[in-house]
Amino acid sequence: MKNCKRLLFVLFILSAFQVTAEPINPILKSEINEEVAAPPIGKTLNTDLKQKRNYPMQPPLIPHQTRDYQVNIKVNKCMSCHSRSRTEESQAPMVSVTHFMDRDGNFLAEISPRRYFCEQCHVTQSDVKPVVENTFVDIDSMLKKTGKE
Template identity: 50%
Template structure:
């Protein structure tokens, strides 16, 4: 059985050897931050203005939320007001020539239809984002599902 003194000597050595192994493999890692130190903040990236009047954009996977084809900066969406519903709610959509909110947004978790937007669907930009002409942040090989090509 190992003595208490030996445990106190071996444990730090194991930790230090593990750190040395981890540090040796860290040289080939890359970061979107580049060489910037972790205690520095990069300049905030500005998201390009949305592509306007592009019409309905094709979706690339089943159940993809539609993109927003207009600016939403300064839109008020909080617990008391949802500015999106002033155009896209069922009451005003036809008059505003805007797509109506999907009927699924009026269902609760149990599938029961509510008389108003479900609380879990109230904050639109959790799923819907403005369409932009921004390029890819990282290269990828994503392809739309076959049925949507």
């Protein structure tokens, strides 16, 4: 009898945590135990045009597709166009000087290991509807709104 009461108490507590409104996986719009087809992957923008940066320290977005560009211990496809010695031929912008700095601010002869895996910071874009709403406002718009510009 005592155990039964305890069980009822636990069930009561658990029921208080039940949320039923949104599906658990908002990207697939399904419950976690349901198997649904994955949404199609958006087409990568390949415009070759610079896109606006939202804040000064933002790594520039990649304006070209990067499918099958390998970056591993042996090869770095990105550097075959973006390294200092290849830019004349590729007409790609050179990785900036920060990419040669170690964490103490010393300049190395080669790309710094901290900057080796380019797609840690640089990403391509797709022309798709955002999965979640984004309310980011950049500093210029914010200053304009408060009339402090």
